[in-house]
Amino acid sequence: MPKNKGKGGKNKKRGKKEDDDDKRELVFKEDGQEYAHVVRMLGNGRCEAKCIDGVTRLCHIRGKMHKKVWIANGDVILVGLRDFQDEKADVILKYTSDEARLLKAYDELPKNFRINEGVAGDLDEDDDIGGDDLFEFEDGEIDTI
Numbered sequence: 737m738p739k740n741k742g743k744g745g746k747n748k749k750r751g752k753k754e755d756d757d758d759k760r761e762l763v764f765k766e767d768g769q770e771y772a773h774v775v776r777m778l779g780n781g782r783c784e785a786k787c788i789d790g791v792t793r794l795c796h797i798r799g800k801m802h803k804k805v806w807i808a809n810g811d812v813i814l815v816g817l818r819d820f821q822d823e824k825a826d827v828i829l830k831y832t833s834d835e836a837r838l839l840k841a842y843d844e845l846p847k848n849f850r851i852n853e854g855v856a857g858d859l860d861e862d863d864d865i866g867g868d869d870l871f872e873f874e875d876g877e878i879d880t881i
Contacts, residue, residue: 762838763829765814770825771845774811783807783827785815788846793825805830810852812836812845 765771772785772795781797795815797807807813807830815825831839836851845851 762835763814764839764842764844768817768819769828770815770817771839772813772815772825773849774807774809774813776809777807785813785825785827787815787825788849791822793823795825795827797827801827801830810850812839812849812851 770787770789772787772793774795775784775786775792777783778794781802783795783797784792785795786792793815795813801807807827812831812835813827814829814831816828817825833851836845839845840847840849840851
């Protein structure tokens with residue numbers, strides 16, 4: 737059996753966890769970029785996102801973000817548009833929920849844009865719907881259930 741060379745194992749290959757993104761600078765869109773809302777994840781480093789210009793695009797998660805930044809349904813992302821393919825785009829950046837709220841405050845995102853804050857948070861604070869008022873039953877319907 738060969739002797740170990742001391743280069744490290746599985747944990748060495750993973751690398752160190754870097755928490756330098758606590759206070760990062762807010763990045764605004766430039767020419768050829770657009771804000772988008774993730775509709776669904778497709779696998780293989782791809783997702784389907786609805787941009788604020790109204791077009792649903794197939795987005796490719798670039799290699800720098802792949803397996804390092806986790807993107808889920810409802811996340812706000814910045815995509816780079818392609819000149820030669822309008823139906824495809826590349827994910828450049830994922831915004832946290834705090835950064836997305838700041839973008840909404842700076843009028844970069846439209847007022848009707850929904851910011852998802854985790855799995856259970858599909859409702860914004862300014863919505864009038866309370867937690868108990870999601871379903872309304874009449875008296876006759878409750879007895880039949």
